[in-house]
Amino acid sequence: MLKTxxxxxxxxxxxxLMKRMQEENDFSRLDATFYSTSQAGQKAPSYIHGSKRNLQDAYDLSSLRTQDILVSTQGGDYTEKVYAKLRETGWHGFWIDAASSLRMNKDSIIVLDPINAKQIRKGLASGVKNYxxxxxxxxxxxxxxHGLLEENLVDAIQVSTYxxxxxxxxxxxxELFQQFDYMTRQMLTKDKVPAKGLGLEKDIHYALTHCDLPTNKINGVLAANLLPWIDKAVDGGRTKEEWKGHVETNKILDRATVIPVDSTCVRVATLRSHCQSLVLKLKEDLSVREVEMRLQRANPWVHLIPNERQDTLNYLTPIAAADSLKIKVGRVRKMNLGPEFVQMFTVGDQLLWGAAEPLRRTLKIILDRNETL
Ligand SMILES: NC(=O)c1ccc[n+]([C@@H]2O[C@H](COP(=O)([O-])OP(=O)(O)OC[C@H]3O[C@@H](n4cnc5c(N)ncnc54)[C@H](OP(=O)(O)O)[C@@H]3O)[C@@H](O)[C@H]2O)c1
Structure with a gap:
């Protein structure tokens, strides 16, 4: 069994990732060791089948280099501190990572196997070690x-994220919970009857703008608010999150012709699942029905929501998408911009297909391949 x-x-x-791996019984196929940057020596998670070891120190290169595969969901700072030093020790194992640090490196593949399984398999065959x-x-x-991309029907993409x-x-x-907690406690003090309507808005506005709310992690007040800036600034007035939309899309698709992607990325006070309002410039004038049919049949995860009021309110929301592998797509419609433009709204659990699931599936591809070698 590969040491992971x-x-x-x-x-x-x-x-x-741990939850999904348990659901799919993935731990039975590997020899797992758990690391921590802050809790080395404490008990490893007892729910993991077969894991009796204590947590290892995530900065201990001599321990890390005994592994065949390392899966990091620790973050970019950790990757930047450890990855290069680990490779310098001569470690040739597989590095699977959720952080963005290595994504655009030539010797890395961005993994999303329903879209780029061929690229991943080619990488494995040619000795690529970073996924x-x-x-x-x-x-x-x-x-x-997916359904429009696989028929090469997309000319350009504009996206607004939530x-x-x-x-x-x-x-x-x-921190967001602390901000909400602070806000409601300000409103609901024992001897104060909460105001209503605009009076309530005035009280909340005062609490959010005049009081010392915790903002260290979010970099702003998000409670009862939104923040149209995610990550640091890069060139062209973009944020790094917006820049990723273009470069990562095109690296994953790996085509001769680049698809321009422009984004505005916004943090909102929802808890789980990212929404996106998409404007697609297509290469053909397709009807709504023709677009929907292609989206629906491309993969098993797209769940088309009829462009109707109640269906949208019930099913095309972050709450409806949370903790599910389904990617909901709705509000599909033609645009006044021109016959080749189509608009839609999509929501999916960013912790599943947006993060953990592609890593889990890549690990599985590596394990499958190892068993057949
Ligand atoms: N969140 C997403 O939706 C998402 C999506 C795609 C990619 N990513 C990327 O994935 C990486 C990990 O992101 P993340 O959102 O999972 O980070 P996170 O929740 O902040 O966890 C990262 C580490 O922080 C430590 N930690 C400190 N306080 C904690 C607490 N109260 N609860 C749990 N852990 C705590 C833990 O490390 P120790 O046990 O070592 O202390 C944990 O492993 C990042 O590079 C991120 O950019 C995230």
Missing amino acids: GFIGWRGVVGSV IGGNCTVSLMLLAI QAISGAGAEAMN
Whole structure:
């Protein structure tokens, strides 16, 4: 059995990965060791079949280099501290990572196997050792519009995202709860009858703008608000999250012709599942029905929601998409911009298809291949 080390298993992506691996009985196929940057020596998770070892130190290169495969959902800072040094020790194992640090490197493949299984298998055959999960919105978008991409019908993409706070990690989630808690406690003090309507808005606005709310992790007030900036600035007035939309999409698709992707990425105060409003410029004037048919049949995860009020309100929401591998696509319609333009809204669990699931499936591809060699 291949020795496989897990770093970052208690974070939000890591927890979802662990859950999926248990559901699919993946741990029975590998020899697992669990690492931590903060809890080395403590008990490893007892729910993992066969794991009796304590947590190992995630910075101990001599321990890491005993593994055939390392799966990191720890974050970019960890990858930047450890990965290069580990390779310098002569370690040739597989590095599977959720962080963006290595995604655009020439010797890395961004993994999303329903879209680029051929690229992954070719990489394995030619000795590529780094398999990196894509940006959450990119992976969800590519799966949502798979049916149009596979027939090469997409000319250009414009996307506006509505990204949940769990996309920023466990501590950011906790901070949002603290902001909401603070806000409601300000409103519901014992001797104060809460105001209503605009009076309520005034009180909340005052609490959110004049009080010392925790903002270290989120970098702003998100409670009862939204933040149209994710990650750092890059060239062209874009954020890094927006830049990823173009470069990662095209690296995954790996085609001779680049598809331009322009995004505006927005953090909203939802908890789990990212939404995206997509404008696609198609190469043909397809009817709504022709678009929907292609989206529906491309892969088993797209779940088409009729462009009707109640269906949309019930099923095309972050709450409806959370903890599910289904990628919901709805509000499909033609646009006044021109006959080749089509608009749609999609929502999917960014912790599953946007993060953990492509890593889990890549690990499985590597294990399958090892068993047949
Ligand atoms: N969140 C997403 O939707 C998403 C999507 C795609 C990619 N990614 C990428 O995946 C990587 C991991 O992201 P993440 O969102 O899973 O990060 P996270 O929740 O912040 O977890 C990362 C690590 O933080 C430590 N930690 C500190 N306080 C914690 C707490 N209260 N609860 C749990 N863990 C805590 C844990 O490490 P120790 O056990 O070592 O202390 C944990 O493994 C990042 O590179 C991120 O960019 C995330």
